[in-house]
Every structure is written in C-alpha cells, then in structure tokens.
Amino acid sequence: MLNRKCTSSHRGSRWQEKARQRGRWTGRAAGLCAGLLLLLASGAAQAQEPGSVPAAPSETLTLKRAVGLALRNSSEVTAARLQQESAEKSALVANAEFRPNLYAGSGAAYTHGIPETPGGRAPSVFNLTYTQTLFDSPLKGQVRELRERANGQALRADQVRDAVIVQTASEYLELGKARHSLALLRAGQKSAERILEVTQERFSEGLELPMEVTRARLEAAKVARRILELEGREDALATSLRSLTGLPQDAPLEVSAEDLPTTAEPAGADLMGLALANNTELRQAESERRARELRLKGEVGGRWPTLEMIGTYSVLSRFNNYDEFFNKFERHNVNVGVHIEIPLFSARTNASIALARTNLKAAEVHVQSKRTELSADVKRRAHRTRELEAAREVARLELQLAQQQLGVLQTQFQEGRTNLRDVEKARLEENDRWIEFLDADFARQQAQLELLRTTGRLAQVFQ
Secondary structure, eight states: OOOOOOOOOOOSSHHHHHHHHHHHHHHHHHHHHHHHHHHHHHHHHHHSOTTOOOOOOOOEEOHHHHHHHHHHHOHHHHHHHHHHHHHHHHHHHHHGGGSOEEEEEOOOOOOSSSOOOTTSSOOOSEEEEEEEEEEOHHHHHHHHHHHHHHHHHHHHHHHHHHHHHHHHHHHHHHHHHHHHHHHHHHHHHHHHHHHHHHHHHHHHTTOSOHHHHHHHHHHHHHHHHHHHHHHHHHHHHHHHHHHHHTOOTTSOOEEOOOOOOOOOOOOHHHHHHHHHHHOHHHHHHHHHHHHHHHHHHHHHGGGSOEEEEEEEEEEOOGGGOGGGTSSSOOSEEEEEEEEEEOOSOOHHHHHHHHHHHHHHHHHHHHHHHHHHHHHHHHHHHHHHHHHHHHHHHHHHHHHHHHHHHHHHHHHHHHTTSSOHHHHHHHHHHHHHHHHHHHHHHHHHHHHHHHHHHHTTOHHHHTO
C-alpha cells in the first residue's frame, strides 16, 4: 500500500500556498484533537469503577464458521432431510407386507342360515390372523424402487446443502468486498471534495473555466451516489447473512477479507471425471433410472406365482347355531398354511410391464442428456474460471500501475513540480482501480464456487 499522506511544499500560485498553509493548520488541529482524546480516554479509565469489565470487541465471523452456522440453521436443509426421512419410511411401509403381521379381533353378529361374515369367514368370539408375503415380484419391485428413491432424496438433500453453501459464501465474500469498496469510496469522496475546492478557488481567481467547476461537482456527485448504492447493498447483505447464519439482526457482524479455501485444482480430464462421478444432479438422474429399472424387473416377475403364508385361530360359539348346519361343533379352530396364486392371464401385468419399460426408457434418455449437458457445463465453467483469473490479474496490474503513478505524483508534489489537484485525481484513479480489482476478485470467487458445486467438491472444501 502506498502512503496516502503528503505535505504540500509546492511554491507557485496563491492557491497552492493556501493549500500548504491549510495542511499545516490541519496537522496542528489533528495533533491537538489527538491529545484531547488521549486525555479524555485516560480520565475515563481512571473514573472506571474497580472490578468493572470493559466491553469485549465483536468477534470476526470467518467464512467457514458462517457456512457451518448456515447449514445448521437452514430451514431448506432441514426440510430436505425430513423429505429424505419420509422417503425412507415409505419404503419401510411397502416392505411391511414381507414381514410378519398379526391381527386380533372379536365381534358379534346375528345370522339366519349358514353363519358367515362379509369376508366369508365364520363369525367368532375371538380370532387371530397371521399374514406374511413370501414371494410377490411386483410388490418387491415397488419396495426396491422406493428404497432407490430414498437414495435419490438423499442426493436432493445434498443438492440443497450445496445451494446453501454457495449462497452463504457468496454473500459473505460480497459483504467483505462491499465494505472494502465503501472505505475506498469514502476516502475518494474526500479527494473529490478537495478537487472541487481547489477548482473553485482557481475559478474565483480567473484561472479555470466554469465547465471545470461543473466537472468537479459531477465527479463528487458520482462518488456520493456510488456510496449510497453500496451502503444499501451492504445493509441488504448483512441482513441476509444474519438470517442465514441465525445471528440476531441487531448483533454486530464483522467479516474478514478472505479467499476461498485452497484446493488442488485437477486437470481438465480429471475435472470431467470428478463431475461425472460426484455431480448431484447427474447422480439423482442415475438413481431415478435405477429405481425405474428395479420397478420394471418387479413387473416382469409378475408373470410368476405369488406365495403368501397365512394362519388363523378362532374361538366359535353355539350362539350362531353352528350345530344346526354342521355335524360336529368345534369351539377352537386353527388353520395354518400357504396361499399360492398363479397368474394364467393378467391384463394388468402386461400393461404394468409396458408402462415400466416406457418410464425406464425416458429415464435413460434423461441420464444421457444430463451427461452431455454436464460435460459442456464443466468445460464452460472451467474456461470461465480461467478467464476471470486472467481478468483479476489484469485488474491487479492496473491497480499496481495506478499506485506507482500516485507515488510519482506525490514525490513531484513534495518537490513543487505538480499541483494538489493532480495528486487528488491520481488518488481517485487509484481508488477506482482498487474497486475494479475487488470486483474482479469477487467474480473469480463466484466462478470457483460454481465450478466446485458442479464437480461435487463443495462440501469437501468447507468441511
């Protein structure tokens, strides 16, 4: 960084002499104010009561901590995890048919004729029913499909997590950029005001045209407008970042000027391989294809018999006049066995197979389309990242050149070979180059975030 302080030693016109005298008075006033503030601070420290604890400075929120707080407090991530849990429970519900199921019941009924219930069973005082599906290919295919869909929902939750990371990191980095740019613009505002003051003095002495005064006022107004715009953006970013991280809206929010965590950037082929293996959208499409493939296998197996294990126990009563219709009355009755159902012709099975096969073909087309789209996206994002890195380097060199030019003008001003207005203009130019560098650096960071999300490495970086 260049030293922004310079003392006027320029000897020439009257306005330059006034600037030099004003600089001396400003330095004396600043020294007097500093001494007064030091005296007041020492007096306040002596007046402080024994045992009182001074207020602790606000803690700086790091980038990784901000991302961690956002993931912990995000309602979107919580909802996605609940949807994943719901999908897993749905698979358990469908699989319950393949597990033992025992039911108990009782009731009373009036009968006229042979006693039976609406389901065809004899009315009983008490009964137990046991059912368990042993083999049912279509039902098993549905269970496997739901399990695979639960895995796809887990990938959906990871996709939501990555979106929260990108949003939090982008707002954190932009907030740091906005605050740095504001500091530069406020310093530039002072330079613009000094330029306007000098120009007005020269105009009053007949050394400048009215157009130059208007131009100086225009530059000062532009700086003031940019400050207002950035202040509004800073407030919006701070409010949003507090909401994301779960911090109170009235809590101080200090961020540091950070870069993204460094990672070893793979080569082009390795980058494509990482994207094909880890991209959440592609993995979701592949999971959906596997789910539909499992459903098709189950529907094709619907041509085979189904096997179910059954068992019943019932306690009958003479109340239903069983002895009038049967030669022998038995109070306790037990039936245990298997139920086999052989499909000789089932129109539903053929239609289900055709539907499952069509759905599978659609899923395969979607996977292939997603692979092609991902390959092009990775190449585009990798190239865009390299472009923005080059643009950042150009902005850095332009900033360095502006700093060197300002240093030369400051030296010439101290030697009396240039005027104060040229120095302040160079200082404004340096501020503009600083802001352009910050913008270029932020654009590069955003491109890196998107590339990390596309290749599936975002969560690893912010672990």
